[in-house]
Amino acid sequence: MGTLNYLLIHYSLVCLCSLYSKGRFLGFKRGQRTQYEHTALIQLENVNSKEETSFYEGKRVAYLYRAPTAKKGTHIRCIWGRITRPH
DSSP, X not given: OHHHHHHHHHHHHHHTSOSOOOEXXXXXXXXXXXXXXXXEEEEETTOOSGGGGGGTTTOEEXXXXXXXXXXXXXXXXXXXXXXXXXX
């Protein structure tokens, strides 16, 4: 794991670019009365139009959160997903 962290830091220093973008969870896809928990709506940082989303389609996203109890020695949990289309 130490090697992977070094490679990510090294790549970002050479390229002067970020390997990730932050986003905000807005809620779930829904109609007037029905909510679909398997589809989340996400607002990506510095993305303001549907045309700008074409780069992100197909990319994976990670939702990180802190849990009160530790599993495998850490309190941080991760849920993975994928960006499928603009909203």
